[in-house]
Amino acid sequence: MNDERRLDDDVPDAALVERARSGDAAAQSVLVRRHHGAAFGVALSMTRDRDTAQDVVQDAFVKAFGALDGFRGDAAFKTWLLSITANEARGALRRTKRRRETALDDAAPVAAGGPDPAEAAVTSREAARAREMLERLPEKQRLSVSLRIDEGLSFREIGEVIGSSEGAARVNYFHGIRRLRELME
Amino acid sequence: MNEVHGTRPGGGAPWDCGDVREWLPDHVAGRLDAEARSGVEAHLSACVSCAEELELVRLLHAGRPRVPEELPDRILEAVRGEAVRRPRASARRPWWGLSAAAVAAIALGIGIASDDSTSIPSSPPETLASEFEEGEFWVSDDGLLAGAPSLEGLSDEALMELLEELNTEGPGGSA
Numbered sequence: 001m002n003d004e005r006r007l008d009d010d011v012p013d014a015a016l017v018e019r020a021r022s023g024d025a026a027a028q029s030v031l032v033r034r035h036h037g038a039a040f041g042v043a044l045s046m047t048r049d050r051d052t053a054q055d056v057v058q059d060a061f062v063k064a065f066g067a068l069d070g071f072r073g074d075a076a077f078k079t080w081l082l083s084i085t086a087n088e089a090r091g092a093l094r095r096t097k098r099r100r101e102t103a104l105d106d107a108a109p110v111a112a113g114g115p116d117p118a119e120a121a122v123t124s125r126e127a128a129r130a131r132e133m134l135e136r137l138p139e140k141q142r143l144s145v146s147l148r149i150d151e152g153l154s155f156r157e158i159g160e161v162i163g164s165s166e167g168a169a170r171v172n173y174f175h176g177i178r179r180l181r182e183l184m185e
Numbered sequence: 186m187n188e189v190h191g192t193r194p195g196g197g198a199p200w201d202c203g204d205v206r207e208w209l210p211d212h213v214a215g216r217l218d219a220e221a222r223s224g225v226e227a228h229l230s231a232c233v234s235c236a237e238e239l240e241l242v243r244l245l246h247a248g249r250p251r252v253p254e255e256l257p258d259r260i261l262e263a264v265r266g267e268a269v270r271r272p273r274a275s276a277r278r279p280w281w282g283l284s285a286a287a288v289a290a291i292a293l294g295i296g297i298a299s300d301d302s303t304s305i306p307s308s309p310p311e312t313l314a315s316e317f318e319e320g321e322f323w324v325s326d327d328g329l330l331a332g333a334p335s336l337e338g339l340s341d342e343a344l345m346e347l348l349e350e351l352n353t354e355g356p357g358g359s360a
Contacts, residue, residue, distance in 0.1 A: 025265065032260050037252045044250050054256055061260045062267045127248030130241060149210045149242060150249040167344035174206065174348060181241055 013077040021068045032061060035078050038151045039085045042161065045146045046089035048135065056092050060085040079153075079160040086143075086161060133183040134176075140164065141176030148173050200228040203348070205235050209242045 011030070019027035039060055043053035064071075064081050071080060134142055143162050147153045153161070159169040205228045211217050212225050229236050 028264060029257075029261055032264070033257050036257050036260055040252045040256060041250060050250075050253070054253060054259065057256065058260050058263045062263050065264050066267065124248075127244045130244035131248040131250075134245060145245070146249075149213070149245045152210060152214055152216055165344075167341055170207075171344055171347050177206070177238065177241065180245075181238065184241060 014073065017068060017071065017073070017077050020065060028065060031077065035081055036061070038078065038147075038153075039081060041146055041150050042082050042085045042143065043089045045143055046086065046139070047092055052092055052096070053089075056088045057085060060088045063088070075160055076157070079157050082147075082161040083163070086163075130180065130184060133180050136183065137176050137179060140172045141179065144169050144172040145176040145180070200224045202228075202232060202235055205229065205232070206238055209235075209239055210246070213239070213242050213246045 013031065013034070016027040016031050020031060036057060039057045040053055043056035043060070044050060047053050047056060060081065064084050067084075071077070075083075134145060137145065140162055144155075144158050147158045147161060148155070154166075155170040155173065156166040158173070159166045162169065162172075164172070205225050208217065208221070208225060212222065217225065229239055
C-alpha cells in the first residue's frame with residue numbers, strides 16, 4: 001500500500017504502464033483507481049445499466065492489462081482504455097440486444113446516478129432532468145458531451161475514444177449541447 | 186482534472202462565443218487558470234446565450250453519475266484473478282496438441298470468433314464509429330444537417346462551417 005500511495009501522486013501513466021507490463025500490482029492498482037471512473041462513465045453512457053457497466057469496465061481492465069504488450073503508446077493509456085471500454089460496451093449491447101436508440105421514447109434516467117450530495121440539495125432535480133435529456137441524444141453526441149463535461153477530455157481525446165476525428169467530436173459535442181438546450185426549454 | 190488551459194486559443198483577441206462554449210466544461214470543473222477564467226467570466230457577463238449554456242453545463246456536471254465505490258476493488262480482483270489463471274490456461278493444450286493461441290488464431294482465420302468486442306486495439310480504433318453507428322443518426326435528427334452522410338467524410342473547412350452554423354443558430358443566438 002505504501003508503494004501504491006507513493007505512485008499515485010505524480011507518476012505519469014506511461015511510467016505506470018511500463019511497470020504494469022511486468023505485472024507490478026501497485027502500478028496496476030494506481031491505473032485502476034485513476035481511470036475506473038472515466039471508464040465507468042463511458043460504459044454507463046453506452047449501456048445505460050449500472051450493473052452491466054461495472055461488468056464492462058471490469059472486462060475492459062482485464063483485457064487492457066492482458067494486452068499491454070501490444071499497447072504502442074502512441075495514444076494515452078486513458079484514451080486507449082476508454083476505447084477498449086467502448087468496444088466492450090458494444091459487445092455487451094450486442095449480447096443483450098439492448099440497443100439504446102430503440103428505447104429513446106421511454107428512456108429512463110440512469111438509475112441511482114445522482115449528483116454529489118453537496119450539490120444535490122440545490123440542483124438535483126434539474127441536474128437529473130438534464131442527465132435524462134442527455135440520455136436521449138444519439139450515441140456519439142451523448143458520449144462527446146459526457147466525456148467532455150464529466151471527464152474533461154479534449155476533442156482530440158474524445159475522437160480517439162469514439163473513433164472519429166477531432167473535428168467530428170467537436171461538432172457532435174456542440175450539436176448535442178444545442179439539442180439539450182432545446183430539450184430543456 | 187486532465188488539462189489546465191491558460192491562454193485563449195488563437196491569441197489575444199476578445200473571447201467570443203465559440204471559445205467560451207468550448208471551454209465551459211473546463212470552467213465549470215475549475216480547470217481554467219485565473220487568466221482564462223477571467224476571460225470567460227467577462228464574456229459570460231455580457232452574453233445571455235452563453236450564460237444559459239453555462240447553466241446547462243453546470244447541471245450536467247452536477248448530475249454526473251456516481252461511480253460505485255466497490256468498483257476499483259472488483260476490477261483489481263478480476264485483474265489479479267486473470268493473472269493467476271493465465272499461466273494455467275497457457276500451460277494446457279487442447280486435445281489436438283495446439284496451443285490456445287494457435288487455436289484462437291485458427292478460429293479467427295476461419296471466422297469462428299466473430300465478436301470483435303474481444304479485440305484489443307493497439308491504438309484507439311478508427312472504425313468504431315462506422316461499425317457501431319452505421320445507419321444511425323449521429324448528426325442531429327432535427328434536419329439541420331440532413332443529408333450529411335457522415336461527419337468523417339467532411340473536410341476541415343466543412344466541419345468549421347457546421348460549427349459556425351451551430352454557434353450562430355443555437356438557442357438564443359450568440360453574442
